[in-house]
Amino acid sequence: MRSRAAASILTGAGFQEVHSMGGGMRAWKGLVAEGIPEAGMAYFTPATRPEEMVALAWLLEDGMRKFYESLAQIMQDQEAKGTFENLKRSEENHKTTLWKLFEEISGRTPTHEFPNKVIPAEPRGDVMEGGMLVSEALEWSRGKALKDILELCISLETNSYDLYLKMEQKVETNKAKQVFKTLSEEEKNHLDRLTSMFGKNI
Amino acid sequence: MSILDYFKPVSTWSAEKIRDFLNQKNSGEYNLVDVRQPEEYEQGHLPGARLIPVGELPNRLAELDRNKPTIVY
Numbered sequence: 302m303r304s305r306a307a308a309s310i311l312t313g314a315g316f317q318e319v320h321s322m323g324g325g326m327r328a329w330k331g332l333v334a335e336g337i338p339e340a341g342m343a344y345f346t347p348a349t350r351p352e353e354m355v356a357l358a359w360l361l362e363d364g365m366r367k368f369y370e371s372l373a374q375i376m377q378d379q380e381a382k383g384t385f386e387n388l389k390r391s392e393e394n395h396k397t398t399l400w401k402l403f404e405e406i407s408g409r410t411p412t413h414e415f416p417n418k419v420i421p422a423e424p425r426g427d428v429m430e431g432g433m434l435v436s437e438a439l440e441w442s443r444g445k446a447l448k449d450i451l452e453l454c455i456s457l458e459t460n461s462y463d464l465y466l467k468m469e470q471k472v473e474t475n476k477a478k479q480v481f482k483t484l485s486e487e488e489k490n491h492l493d494r495l496t497s498m499f500g501k502n503i
Numbered sequence: 504m505s506i507l508d509y510f511k512p513v514s515t516w517s518a519e520k521i522r523d524f525l526n527q528k529n530s531g532e533y534n535l536v537d538v539r540q541p542e543e544y545e546q547g548h549l550p551g552a553r554l555i556p557v558g559e560l561p562n563r564l565a566e567l568d569r570n571k572p573t574i575v576y
Contacts, residue, residue: 303538303539303557304538304557304575304576305513305515306538306557307536307538307557307560307575308513308514308515308575309513310557310560310561310564311560311564311567311569311573311575312513314564314569315569316567316569316573317569317570317571317572318571318572318573319513319514319572319573319574319575320514320515320516320521320572320573320574320575321513321514321515321516321574321575321576322515322516322517322518322521322574322575322576323515323516323517323518324517324518325539325576326539326543326547326548326576328517328518329518329521329522329549329576331518343510343511343512343513344510344511344512344513345509345510345511346508346509346510346511357506357509360506361506420504420505420506420509421504421505421506422505422506423505423506423507424505428506428507431510432506432507432509432510455557455558456557458558459557459558459560459561462558462561463560463561466561489558492558493558496540496556496558499540500540500542503540503542503543
């Protein structure tokens with residue numbers, strides 16, 4: 302699963318030919334690979350207009366927030382529950398930040414037009430990084446070990462981190478650059494926390 | 504146009520296909536990257552694989568030749 306996030310980052314960075322190994326090391330050793338959510342990680346086509354980028358980021362943050370909120374509810378492990386609640390609040394803050402940024406960039410107050418007039422939501426449900434549906438990811442998470450769930454979260458956060466690094470380069474104003482820089486730093490921080498918890502659960 | 508139009512799927516190869524590919528090529532002809540954590544890498548990895556944990560990848564792209572076929576696991 303992490304390899305698909307990696308492949309997505311490399312393809313997005315202009316690597317000519319990239320393949321991820323289905324099933325990872327387990328498949329290599331001949332062990333049965335666990336099912337991975339079908340949508341998997343996907344290569345992100347950068348949005349071109351700043352307003353589009355902000356709307357896309359907002360929608361993805363909203364998806365991540367809902368995913369973390371549901372995970373916090375189903376978690377038995379207290380440390381994991383606390384972490385997911387924390388991450389949920391952080392993504393909520395990111396939404397507010399992006400909302401304000403849209404106002405600055407467009408010179409308009411975000412009303413009902415944002416974000417769905419800029420980028421229509423997916424009719425089948427909320428979407429997260431990599432184009433994965435929140436509902437699919439939650440269904441997959443049920444009954445999975447914490448380690449496997451953390452691996453999915455690490456993949457998602459890596460893609461978010463990468464997305465904000467790209468957006469920072471693409472936008473032109475210093476203010477917008479600063480916003481994306483801050484967001485990427487915070488996603489990196491999420492990533493470090495998740496990775497540390499993952500390390501304890503290997 | 505929906506949010507999903509911003510995503511395109513990445514290529515996935517089976518372990519067998521990757522085994523064949525690695526057997527047919529010289530090690531200088533491709534990038535082979537292990538994106539797991541160091542602890543997992545130490546427990547076993549593919550011969551010649553370079554360790555770059557996925558979270559570090561966006562900052563370490565310069566270590567890889569983007570013109571060579573790249574396999575990640």
